[in-house]
Structure formats: structure tokens, C-alpha cells
Amino acid sequence: MVTATANVTSEKCPMCGSASNRTVCERARLGRQWALTECRACRLHFTAPIPTQDDLVAFYQGDYHSDLRIEAGTEKAFDAKYQRYADALGRHLPLGRVVDVGCSTGLLVRKLCDRGYDAEGIELNADSAAWGRDNYDVIIHSKPLEACPYGPESLDAILFTDVLEHTQHPRDYLREAGRRLVPGGIALVTFPDIWSIESRYHYLLSKLLRRDWMWGNCHVPLHVWEFTRVTAEACFTGAGFEVVEFRRTQPAPEPVDSLALKVLSAPTNLLSWPLLSSWFGTQMEFVIRKV
Ligand SMILES: [Zn+2]
Structure with missing residues (x-):
């Protein structure tokens, strides 16, 4: 059930x-309650309480990724977007580590190795x-x-595709990662917009029908921070980066069992039309440069 939005957490x-915030919704995981919380000052959306490192490890145990570890599984899920990401990187860094x-x-x-990059994962x-x-x-x-063998200023680019929002503190993590980039080094960062049109629509449905699970765009507590374009850019600036390219895309709808849903x-399927997806798509893709 969608809970009242007046609850206030003590988390800063x-x-x-x-310390001024509001609870947008709550989710249960690992037998505990987690709230998607919106800061009234900077509008960042974050999970409260903030998950510990042990919580983060526990979230991804078991069969996480199991659908990718089969013949052609990753290609089916990610081939098109990885092509796009490699193209985006290529516009700013033709070759490098x-x-x-x-x-x-x-x-x-x-794919990056095939294009001539010295790439690792x-x-x-x-x-x-x-x-x-x-x-x-x-x-x-x-x-x-x-813990990996990358010294200061040893990398030309770092890719965080749908990963930064899963870290305990995305801004500090990005700043620390940035130390490994050469001056002017590039990062490719992607994640969904928590207030895209699609997300707002499903949020509204979940409220009207009192079915919290219908808001599939909310990934609390797996997403420790949920971003909008504005809060994403504030995060990048705070980590020492400037945005050099931004685009939106609309991911294919996730399969659902419920016929009603x-x-x-x-x-929201209309958002898959290329013109609409580039303006209103849920997925945000940034190329940012270390300043
Ligand atoms: Zn704030």
C-alpha cells in the first residue's frame, strides 16, 4: 500500500x-522498511535509512544477474544500449584506457576492446x-x-552505466573515482529519472489504485539515490565534473504479469517513439568531463 507522504525521517x-525532507513512499526489503525521501532544500531523492555496506552486499546476493549469465542473455538485454554507450564514448574519446x-x-x-580501447571491467x-x-x-x-590496480590519473575514461545510484554515496564515490582519471578525463554515467513522465504516471496510478508495487520506477532501497536531471547535475558538479553531453532514451517496458497493469x-508505450523518447524518456545518459 502507498503510505502517507507526511512521514519525516531523521536522516539528513x-x-x-x-534535515528538512518528506517521505515519498516506503518499500520493504531484507525484512525492513526503507523510505524514498525527498530533501526539501536540494530536491535530492534518497533512501532512508541510508543502507550500510553490509546491506548493499546483501541486496545483490543470490540470483541477481542470473538471466544475463546464459548464452546470448546479455546481448538480448543490453546489446542496443551498449552500442549507444560505446558510440557516446567515441565522440569524446576515440581511444584510451x-x-x-x-x-x-x-x-x-x-565491445570497447573490439573498437581498440584498452578496456577492463x-x-x-x-x-x-x-x-x-x-x-x-x-x-x-x-x-x-x-582495490583495483588503477593509480591516480591512470585512466582516460570510467563508465558507470546504471551503477552510481547503487553506491552508498554517489557524489563522494564519483569524486574518489575521478582521482583515477587524467585531467579532462571522461565519465559516462546513466540512470533513470525518478520524475520522468513514465515514472510520474505510474506513481499516480499507484496512488489512485492504492497499489504501491505499481510504481515500478521506484527502486528503493537498491537505488540509494534516485535522480532527476537537476539533482544529477548538482551531484556531478559537487564531484568535480561538468556535463558535456546529455540525452534521454526510453527503455523497453519491463515484462509484467498483471494484465490490468x-x-x-x-x-506510456508512446514514449518509445524516437522523438518523444529523446525529449521525455526515462533513462538519462550523461557524458561528463573532469574539471
Ligand atoms: Zn539536500
């Missing part, structure tokens, strides 16, 4: 420090990392970025 905003953080099975790493899910090494013949480290979601 991890981006600006303000690149790391894909949170690379799952490493298909994007494979990082994936904390050991099963996915091992599967990728065996199937795509790429280097994938299964340990945190800070399928029918009710039909209007």
Missing part, C-alpha cells in the same frame, strides 16, 4: 545536509565476473574500484 540529506564499473558479464568491455558479483571472463575473454576484476501502462 546526504548531498546538502538539510577505460574501465567499466559494474560491468555485469562484461559485454560492453568486449569491475563486477562485484563473482559469478557474473567469472562468466564474463570465460565467455567474452575480457579482464574483469571482482573487487571494489579502490499492462493495459493501464499502454499510454
Whole structure:
């Protein structure tokens, strides 16, 4: 059920420090309640309480990624968008040393190697990392970025595709990662917009029908921060980056069992039209440069 929005958590905003906030919705995971909380000062949306490192590890145990670790599984899920990401990187960095953080099975790493980049991946899910090494013949480290052999200013680009929002503190994580980039180095960052048209529509449905699960765009607590374009750019600026390219796309709708939800979601299928997706799509894709 959707809960009242007046609940206030005692958690301070991890981006600006303000204690003034509102609860947007609540979700249960690992037998506990987590709130999507909006800071009234900077409008950042974040999970409260903020998950600990142990919580984050626990979220991804079990069969996470299992649909990718099968023949052609990753290609089916990600081929088109990885092509787009490689193209976006190529517009700003034709060649160089690149790391894909949170690379799952490493298909994007494979594509970048094929284009001539010196590319490696990082994936904390050991099963996915091992599967990728065996199937795509790429280097994938299964340990945190800070434990990998990348010294200060040793990388030309770092990719965070649908990964930064899963870290405990995205801005501080990005700033720390940025130390490994050469001056003017590039990062490709993607994640969904929590207040895209599609997300607003499903939020409204969930409120009207009192079915909280219908708001599939809300990924609390897996997404420790949920972004809008404005809060994303504030995060990048705070981490020492400037935006050099921005685009929107509309991901294919996730398969749902509920016929009612399928029918009710039909209007948002219009967002898949290229012109509409580039203006209003849920997925935000940024190329940012270290300043
Ligand atoms: Zn704030």
C-alpha cells in the first residue's frame, strides 16, 4: 500500500545536509522498511535509512544477474544500449584506457576492446565476473574500484552505466573515482529519472489504485539515490565534473504479469517513439568531463 507522504525521517540529506525532507513512499526489503525521501532544500531523492555496506552486499546476493549469465542473455538485454554507450564514448574519446564499473558479464568491455580501447571491467558479483571472463575473454576484476590496480590519473575514461545510484554515496564515490582519471578525463554515467513522465504516471496510478508495487520506477532501497536531471547535475558538479553531453532514451517496458497493469501502462508505450523518447524518456545518459 502507498503510505502517507507526511512521514519525516531523521536522516539528513546526504548531498546538502538539510534535515528538512518528506517521505515519498516506503518499500520493504531484507525484512525492513526503507523510505524514498525527498530533501526539501536540494530536491535530492534518497533512501532512508541510508543502507550500510553490509546491506548493499546483501541486496545483490543470490540470483541477481542470473538471466544475463546464459548464452546470448546479455546481448538480448543490453546489446542496443551498449552500442549507444560505446558510440557516446567515441565522440569524446576515440581511444584510451577505460574501465567499466559494474560491468555485469562484461559485454560492453568486449565491445570497447573490439573498437581498440584498452578496456577492463569491475563486477562485484563473482559469478557474473567469472562468466564474463570465460565467455567474452575480457579482464574483469571482482573487487571494489579502490582495490583495483588503477593509480591516480591512470585512466582516460570510467563508465558507470546504471551503477552510481547503487553506491552508498554517489557524489563522494564519483569524486574518489575521478582521482583515477587524467585531467579532462571522461565519465559516462546513466540512470533513470525518478520524475520522468513514465515514472510520474505510474506513481499516480499507484496512488489512485492504492497499489504501491505499481510504481515500478521506484527502486528503493537498491537505488540509494534516485535522480532527476537537476539533482544529477548538482551531484556531478559537487564531484568535480561538468556535463558535456546529455540525452534521454526510453527503455523497453519491463515484462509484467498483471494484465490490468499492462493495459493501464499502454499510454506510456508512446514514449518509445524516437522523438518523444529523446525529449521525455526515462533513462538519462550523461557524458561528463573532469574539471
Ligand atoms: Zn539536500
